[in-house]
Amino acid sequence: MRLAGEPPLVLARLEDAPAEALRSELAKAGLAALAIDARPPGDSERFLVRSLEFEAGSDPLARFRSSGDVVFSPRLGEPMRVPGQAIRLILRGLQLSRETQVHTETSRKFSLGKAVLTQGLAMTTTEKREVRVETETADQFLLVYGGEKPAVIYESEVAFTCLGKDVRPSRLENLNLVQERLRKLAPQALFDDRLLRFSRRASPFDGGRPTDVAAELLRKAVELGMLP
Numbered sequence: 306m307r308l309a310g311e312p313p314l315v316l317a318r319l320e321d322a323p324a325e326a327l328r329s330e331l332a333k334a335g336l337a338a339l340a341i342d343a344r345p346p347g348d349s350e351r352f353l354v355r356s357l358e359f360e361a362g363s364d365p366l367a368r369f370r371s372s373g374d375v376v377f378s379p380r381l382g383e384p385m386r387v388p389g390q391a392i393r394l395i396l397r398g399l400q401l402s403r404e405t406q407v408h409t410e411t412s413r414k415f416s417l418g419k420a421v422l423t424q425g426l427a428m429t430t431t432e433k434r435e436v437r438v439e440t441e442t443a444d445q446f447l448l449v450y451g452g453e454k455p456a457v458i459y460e461s462e463v464a465f466t467c468l469g470k471d472v473r474p475s476r477l478e479n480l481n482l483v484q485e486r487l488r489k490l491a492p493q494a495l496f497d498d499r500l501l502r503f504s505r506r507a508s509p510f511d512g513g514r515p516t517d518v519a520a521e522l523l524r525k526a527v528e529l530g531m532l533p
Contacts, residue, residue: 308336311499313522318343337531345521347514352454355380356464359486375449375490377456385452392451392491394527397484398500398516400459402442410436445480445501448520449487451494455524458483495527 308314316338317327324340331338358376375392378384411433447458458480465472465479473479488496499519506515526532 311502312337313519313526315518315522337526339522339525339529339531341518341521341525345517346455347517348457350454351448351457352377352385352452353379354456354458354463356466357458357483358467359490373490375487377449377452377458385454385456387449387452387456389490390493392449392487392494394448394450394524395484395487395491395494395496396448396450396500396520396523397496397498398446398448398520399502399504400444400446400514400516401504402444406438406440408436408438409433443504445477447480447484447487448500450524450527451491495532497523499523 308316316331317324319327321340328338328340354377356378358378359373360376361373374386374388376384376386411431413431445460449456449458460476460480463480463483465476465483468479468482471482473482488494500516503515503519523532
């Protein structure tokens with residue numbers, strides 16, 4: 306029943322030795338199985354991109370090979386240069402953030418009982434009620450593996466100046482263009498967009514967002530050669 310959904314799926318949460326034993330048995334049965342830490346890497350372990358530039362790189366023939374470097378820059382600090390040939394995995398995902406605001410609303414209503422008791426001096430009563438308002442914000446992102454750290458590009462955080470005259474009115478369109486350029490820069494990299502559907506799943510671990518868990522599973526699968 307647990308294996309009936311869309312992979313990657315979390316089958317069990319175990320200590321290291323039992324987890325490795327289960328992984329081994331599943332592999333013997335012909336299933337692609339791996340083990341990851343219970344707390345997968347999140348944004349604190351990633352390179353949060355504020356801007357990026359595509360450059361020809363040090364290879365003099367790069368412009369003829371549709372290759373080169375991409376330079377990721379943070380809001381503060383040193384940039385990170387990643388050769389296109391070093392990029393091995395590009396993930397497209399969606400991150401949802403929910404915020405709940407609580408406030409009290411006050412209203413006044415006519416009260417016949419109060420009007421009779423006060424002989425018409427007070428005819429209304431005050432009622433208070435608590436109102437909860439929940440808002441949901443969707444933010445698409447790209448995760449690029451190949452540098453010292455995974456680079457995460459949020460549509461709401463990055464400046465799309467690298468697109469020049471091709472820049473579009475919407476952030477989503479611009480993120481699509483950045484995705485196209487990254488894939489052209491690194492044609493050998495595996496591209497996967499199933500994280501777009503993982504954001505609404507419950508996290509199987511105490512720590513880590515659902516997209517973080519799935520991203521780490523996919524990253525390790527590529528590292529171990531379990532995905533083409």
